[in-house]
Amino acid sequence: MASSPFAPNIDTIITIERHILEQQSFHPEATGVLTSLLYDIALAGKMIASQMARAGLAQILGKTGGINIQGEQVMKLDKLADETMYMLNDHTGRLAVMASEEHEHIIPIPKEYHSGKYVLMFDPLDGSSNIDYNVGVGTIFAIYQRLGVEGEAGTIEDCLQPGSKLVAAGYIVYGASTMFVYSTGEGVHGFTLDPSIGEFLLSHENIQIPKIPTYYSCNQGYYTRWSEGVQKFTRYLQEMTNTTRSISMRYVGSLVVDFHRTLLAGGIFYYPADVSKPEGKLRLTYEANPLAFIVKQAGGYASNGHQDILEIKPHALHQRTALYIGNQELVREAEENIKRYG
Ligand code: AHM
Ligand code: MG
Numbered sequence: 001m002a003s004s005p006f007a008p009n010i011d012t013i014i015t016i017e018r019h020i021l022e023q024q025s026f027h028p029e030a031t032g033v034l035t036s037l038l039y040d041i042a043l044a045g046k047m048i049a050s051q052m053a054r055a056g057l058a059q060i061l062g063k064t065g066g067i068n069i070q071g072e073q074v075m076k077l078d079k080l081a082d083e084t085m086y087m088l089n090d091h092t093g094r095l096a097v098m099a100s101e102e103h104e105h106i107i108p109i110p111k112e113y114h115s116g117k118y119v120l121m122f123d124p125l126d127g128s129s130n131i132d133y134n135v136g137v138g139t140i141f142a143i144y145q146r147l148g149v150e151g152e153a154g155t156i157e158d159c160l161q162p163g164s165k166l167v168a169a170g171y172i173v174y175g176a177s178t179m180f181v182y183s184t185g186e187g188v189h190g191f192t193l194d195p196s197i198g199e200f201l202l203s204h205e206n207i208q209i210p211k212i213p214t215y216y217s218c219n220q221g222y223y224t225r226w227s228e229g230v231q232k233f234t235r236y237l238q239e240m241t242n243t244t245r246s247i248s249m250r251y252v253g254s255l256v257v258d259f260h261r262t263l264l265a266g267g268i269f270y271y272p273a274d275v276s277k278p279e280g281k282l283r284l285t286y287e288a289n290p291l292a293f294i295v296k297q298a299g300g301y302a303s304n305g306h307q308d309i310l311e312i313k314p315h316a317l318h319q320r321t322a323l324y325i326g327n328q329e330l331v332r333e334a335e336e337n338i339k340r341y342g
Contacts, residue, residue, distance in 0.1 A: 020038050048081045096152075119161075130254050140169075166289065169291075169294055188206070209262075216268050227338065309323065
């Protein structure tokens with residue numbers, strides 16, 4: 001980051017718009033459509049963040065899903081986040097199709113608008129079971145190039161591409177502050193929302209997952225339901241905690257927040273398959289793939305316990321998967337235990 005000649009001690013302030021534009025310059029063939037799409041998502045993030053900040057008040061003004069004192073319908077925040085993402089992206093001519101964790105089927109672009117060249121998939125409000133308790137939640141997004149010809153309606157096949165075909169992915173965390181983290185395949189970059197000016201400013205440039213792990217993250221309450229390999233791997237982490245104290249456990253129960261901490265602090269997040277969820281719980285397309293893309297760009301790795309998440313060809317929109325994500329060494333260790341002990 002260059003210093004400013006006007007204030008030598010202050011690093012240049014880089015807004016998200018400027019950063020995305022600078023990233024575009026790495027791709028001379030780029031037309032600017034992806035740049036605008038990312039900017040639209042950042043705007044959606046700001047709008048959702050502002051609703052999140054009022055969430056407690058919404059409870060006072062009227063129960064979610066009910067009528068507030070102005071006689072208006074109060075929308076549930078996950079529905080509101082979903083509609084915000086849709087409304088900012090349906091008419092721009094940049095997308096061929098969308099898909100959201102909140103909808104059973106693909107979301108077509110209305111016929112009156114141009115069908116563009118990208119595909120947007122999102123989990124509008126991940127961790128929404130935490131909302132009532134003022135715990136961090138987030139929006140996760142994944143962007144693919146469409147398979148068919150521009151101008152024609154996008155199809156489900158456009159949405160069932162493996163993560164290795166992603167052109168961009170990211171997430172927005174609504175926590176103590178709001179952060180936007182994204183990658184277009186040129187590193188991972190994080191921005192913090194300055195609420196006083198309403199702009200995302202570059203705060204975490206070129207994030208790399210630390211080589212030394214700090215935390216492991218899983219819902220250990222399910223321990224007895226896990227396979228022997230997963231139990232053994234967990235005991236290995238517990239032992240590390242109790243002997244060297246070099247690692248400790250944290251679990252929020254919002255994937256996006258647990259992942260964000262793992263990315264910045266180093267370690268592993270895992271949500272295994274178990275007897276009651278043989279496919280795992282998390283969604284391959286809306287959750288695992290975009291985060292796998294990000295972690296790979298940050299020098300980490302994501303697996304379903306047997307193979308690279310990014311190599312899996314989805315067969316259904318809402319397909320579930322086991323997920324092990326974080327430091328390469330730890331994820332490989334998990335794979336190794338699963339291979340050896342099941
Ligand atoms: P959801 O799609 O019902 O919101 O579930 C996804 C969430 C993730 O954010 C989180 O990692 C996980 O479910 C927590 O599950 P659990 O309560 O079983 O630990
Ligand atoms: Mg989710």
